[in-house]
Each structure stands twice: as structure tokens, then as C-alpha cells.
Amino acid sequence: MSSIQRFFVGVLAIVILLVAVLVTRTLGFTSKQIEVSEAEIAAIDTEAVAERLARGIRHRTISHSLEGPVEAEAFEALHAQLVRDFPRVHDALERETVAEWSLLYTWRGRRPDEPAVLLLAHQDVVPVDPNSIDAWTHPPFEGVVADGFVWGRGAIDDKGSMFAILEAVEALVSLGFEPERTLLLAFGHDEEIGGDQGATSIANLLKQRGEKVDFVLDEGGAVTLDTISIVQDPVAVVGVAEKGMASIALTVRSAGGHSSMPPPQSAVGIMAAAIAALEANPMPGRIDGTVDVMLDHLGPELDFPLKLVMANRWLFGPLLSAAFAAEPTLDAMQRTTTAATVFNGGVKPNVLPSRVDAVVNFRVLPGDSVEDVRQHVLRTIDDERIEVRVMDANREPSAIAPIDSPAFEAIRATISSHFPSAIVTPYLVVGGTDSRYFGGLTDNIYRFMPFEFTARDRERMHGTDERIAIHTLTRAIAFYRALIERTAGAAFQSD
Numbered sequence: 365m366s367s368i369q370r371f372f373v374g375v376l377a378i379v380i381l382l383v384a385v386l387v388t389r390t391l392g393f394t395s396k397q398i399e400v401s402e403a404e405i406a407a408i409d410t411e412a413v414a415e416r417l418a419r420g421i422r423h424r425t426i427s428h429s430l431e432g433p434v435e436a437e438a439f440e441a442l443h444a445q446l447v448r449d450f451p452r453v454h455d456a457l458e459r460e461t462v463a464e465w466s467l468l469y470t471w472r473g474r475r476p477d478e479p480a481v482l483l484l485a486h487q488d489v490v491p492v493d494p495n496s497i498d499a500w501t502h503p504p505f506e507g508v509v510a511d512g513f514v515w516g517r518g519a520i521d522d523k524g525s526m527f528a529i530l531e532a533v534e535a536l537v538s539l540g541f542e543p544e545r546t547l548l549l550a551f552g553h554d555e556e557i558g559g560d561q562g563a564t565s566i567a568n569l570l571k572q573r574g575e576k577v578d579f580v581l582d583e584g585g586a587v588t589l590d591t592i593s594i595v596q597d598p599v600a601v602v603g604v605a606e607k608g609m610a611s612i613a614l615t616v617r618s619a620g621g622h623s624s625m626p627p628p629q630s631a632v633g634i635m636a637a638a639i640a641a642l643e644a645n646p647m648p649g650r651i652d653g654t655v656d657v658m659l660d661h662l663g664p665e666l667d668f669p670l671k672l673v674m675a676n677r678w679l680f681g682p683l684l685s686a687a688f689a690a691e692p693t694l695d696a697m698q699r700t701t702t703a704a705t706v707f708n709g710g711v712k713p714n715v716l717p718s719r720v721d722a723v724v725n726f727r728v729l730p731g732d733s734v735e736d737v738r739q740h741v742l743r744t745i746d747d748e749r750i751e752v753r754v755m756d757a758n759r760e761p762s763a764i765a766p767i768d769s770p771a772f773e774a775i776r777a778t779i780s781s782h783f784p785s786a787i788v789t790p791y792l793v794v795g796g797t798d799s800r801y802f803g804g805l806t807d808n809i810y811r812f813m814p815f816e817f818t819a820r821d822r823e824r825m826h827g828t829d830e831r832i833a834i835h836t837l838t839r840a841i842a843f844y845r846a847l848i849e850r851t852a853g854a855a856f857q858s859d
């Protein structure tokens with residue numbers, strides 16, 4: 365053989381070897397879904413269930429802002445409604461009011477030393493933009509039941525969950541179910557403005573009491589019908605972590621003066637350059653941690669070419685990262701994101717501003733820290749004329765909950781039996797939930813609401829025409845009932 369022939373034989377051998385490795389890894393990339401039989405959904409009075417949630421929506425339990433007043437009367441009216449509508453819950457469970465308007469229910473188990481099951485939801489809702497009122501099919505706080513839906517602010521987020529949990533417990537009490545381990549229900553009143561009062565106080569109270577908690581289930585993930593475009597089936601995403609947040613305040617001060625003899629850069633120009641630099645240089649993306657775990661669960665369910673890519677992330681990782689970067693919802697899962705949100709400066713067309721302020725909001729990926737963000741900002745701006753300050757409202761990313769815990773197995777099995785066509789996968793919640801305050805009580809913190817959603821439904825949540833289908837609500841009730849039976853019943857062994 366000539367040396368050229370030897371070269372081509374060598375290249376061919378490498379190509380064959382590479383293909384063999386790729387295909388072998390793809391064949392070994394097997395499904396992580398579990399086989400369970402489909403749950404039978406017990407018959408319930410759907411009309412009554414819908415009406416109770418509709419009544420709950422009529423209480424305007426709006427969280428306005430940290431500085432704003434609390435809608436005390438609305439919360440008190442909601443609390444009174446719960447007593448009337450869920451008499452068995454209030455008979456069998458102890459109810460405490462915490463931080464004035466948050467609620468903690470305790471259903472003490474027969475084995476009180478076993479760690480408890482803790483289900484979270486929140487009573488408060490976001491305000492309705494006054495300019496959008498006319499666009500609502502039914503007024504947002506009228507609690508209308510029509511066309512198979514319960515309409516109004518909070519129908520999904522998060523009164524839908526709270527009522528589904530209470531309906532489930534009400535049914536269990538009436539059936540004579542008695543929990544083996546303690547069941548705790550915690551419904552905060554200020555989740556939409558950070559949970560600094562409600563969830564924080566409940567978590568502290570449980571810690572003070574030495575209450576042991578096996579796992580927490582809060583809002584966060586859901587069964588998404590059309591959000592993940594590469595998968596045909598519904599995907600049940602269960603949050604195993606949530607991002608942190610760092611708002612960085614930037615300030616430029618200058619001498620000011622008349623605009624007729626300006627320096628080359630005014631305070632506005634200096635700040636604009638800084639913001640442009642931060643947007644052009646985001647923190648690096650990486651396919652690891654929660655994204656890795658998610659692709660391990662989704663990948664085996666994909667068609668061959670995509671499955672091959674997912675199975676060989678050692679080779680295609682950079683390509684995948686670039687593909688994620690092109691799609692904001694995916695990009696948010698692989699990096700600490702940068703969003704310039706506030707820019708103030710200047711008062712008159714002919715006056716150089718003496719001060720310009722901006723705020724850039726970063727959502728911090730697990731693995732990065734608030735301090736990493738501060739360092740990144742200083743490095744990227746690299747301009748001593750700009751003061752950089754981390755604002756108070758910051759938080760580190762959560763820990764990543766285990767997916768080999770009995771609690772996760774129970775949640776996963778309950779999802780599969782109630783949503784048989786759904787692929788179940790762990791994922792990263794890019795927003796914030798009340799659950800982060802419970803980190804000191806257990807590692808097993810999961811974020812999932814048992815509702816089916818389209819992308820449009822997700823927009824409704826803090827937008828216009830929030831609503832929940834009655835059949836979605838009844839399935840959620842069945843889910844919570846089954847989960848409570850499974851985890852607070854006799855069969856469950858925690859780790």
C-alpha cells in the first residue's frame with residue numbers, strides 16, 4: 365500500500381470506529397420510564413368541585429408588592445369559605461394561621477415519629493393589569509363556571525392546586541382513610557411577592573418544632589402538551605431544583621452640565637455601553653446538572669437521529685448547547701441568564717445627566733452563585749466609572765433534589781398512572797417557588813402541579829383569561845388523593 369492508501373484506510377477505520385461507538389451508545393440509551401397500570405379515577409361531583417374553586421377565585425387575595433397593603437379581608441373571607449366548604453378537613457386536621465394569613469394544616473399520622481409529607485400551594489394571586497380587563501372572556505374575579513372551565517385569576521396559579529389538595533383530603537377523610545405518617549398542608553399568602561412572610565414563617569415554625577419532613581411537593585412543573593417541540597407525547601416535568609436570582613444595580617455619576625460642550629461619553633453612553641457588553645457576553649451555557657438528567661429521560665423517547673445526538677453528548681454537547689441558546693426557554697435551563705430590566709437617567713434634552721441608574725436581573729443556574737454573577741459583571745463591564753452593587757433581593761440557586769429517593773419514585777409512579785401517555789422527566793424550574801424556604805427540612809423538594817398545560821395555558825397564568833378545565837381539575841384531585849394514599853399510607857418506606 366502506498367502512503368496515501370494507508371492514510372485513507374486509517375481515516376476509514378476511525379470513521380467506522382466512531383460510528384460503532386455512536387450506535388452502541390444509542391442502543392444502550394434505554395428508556396427511564398416505568399410501567400404502571402392506569403389509575404381509575406373515582407367518580408366525584410364535578411359541578412360541586414368547580415363551584416368551590418369558583419367561589420375561591422372570587423376572593424381577591426392579590427399580592428400587590430412588598431410595600432403594598434395585604435388584602436386582609438379577602439384572605440379572611442377565603443379562610444372562612446374553606447371551613448364551610450371542607451368541613452371534614454377542618455374536623456380531622458388541625459389548622460393554624462401563621463404570619464397572620466398563611467395556613468398550616470396538620471393531619472397527625474398513626475406513626476408520628478415518621479417524617480411527614482408536606483404539600484404546598486399558595487393562596488395569593490398576581491394582580492390583573494387594568495388595561496387587560498376588557499380582554500377577559502369573563503371578569504377575572506367573578507369566578508365563572510362556563511364551557512367546561514372554571515375561569516378567573518388563580519384558577520391555575522395556585523388556587524387550582526390548593527383546592528385540588530383540599531378536595532383530595534376531604535374525600536380521604538370521608539372514606540375513613542387515616543394517615544400512617546403525618547400529612548402537612550402549607551398554603552402561603554405572599555408567594556407572588558417572594559414568600560418572605562408566609563412560607564418563611566411556616567418553614568421556621570416546622571424547624572422550631574423539630575418536625576421531620578420526608579418530602580415537599582410544590583407548584584413548578586406540570587404536564588406540558590406542546591412546550592417541548594421535539595417530543596410528540598405529553599411531558600410531565602418535575603422540578604428538582606430552581607434557579608437563584610441576583611439583581612445587580614449599576615450607577616454612573618458624572619459632573620453633569622450643559623449639553624453644548626459634552627465629553628465624548630455622557631453618563632447615559634457609559635451605562636449603555638455597559639449594558640450592551642453584558643448582553644453580548646452572557647455567562648457560559650453548559651449541558652450538565654439538571655439539563656443532563658432531563659436529556660437522559662427525554663432522549664431515549666426520541667426518534668433515531670435525535671436519540672443518537674442525546675446519547676452521545678460527549679461529542680455533540682457543544683452543538684446541543686448552541687441549539688439551546690437559540691431558544692430562550694431552553695437557554696434559561698443551561699445558563700445564568702442576563703436581563704436588563706431598569707434604566708433611568710436624564711431629565712432634560714439639553715442637560716447632561718449627573719446620574720444614571722440601571723438594574724440587570726440575573727437568574728442563577730445551580731452551580732453558579734450570586735458572587736460569581738457579581739464577578740462576571742465587574743469583569744465584563746471593566747469600567748471604574750460604574751458602581752456595581754448586588755441588591756438585597758437576591759438568592760442562591762436551590763440544591764438539586766435526588767431522583768433516587770422513595771418520594772421521587774412515588775411521585776413519578778403517581779404521575780405515570782394518572783397521565784399514562786406522558787414522559788416523566790426531572791427538570792430545572794427557572795422561576796421561584798415557596799418551596800425554596802423548606803431546604804433546611806429535607807433534600808427531597810419537588811415541584812409539580814398535576815395539570816395538563818399547553819403553552820397558551822401557561823401564558824394565561826399571569827396573563828389574560830386564566831382558566832382551568834374541569835376535567836383537568838378532577839384528575840388533579842385524583843392525583844393528590846393517590847399520592848397521599850401512597851406516601852402517607854402504610855406501604856411507603858422513606859429513606
Ligand SMILES: [Zn+2]
Binds near residue numbers: 486521522555583
Ligand atoms: Zn404560583
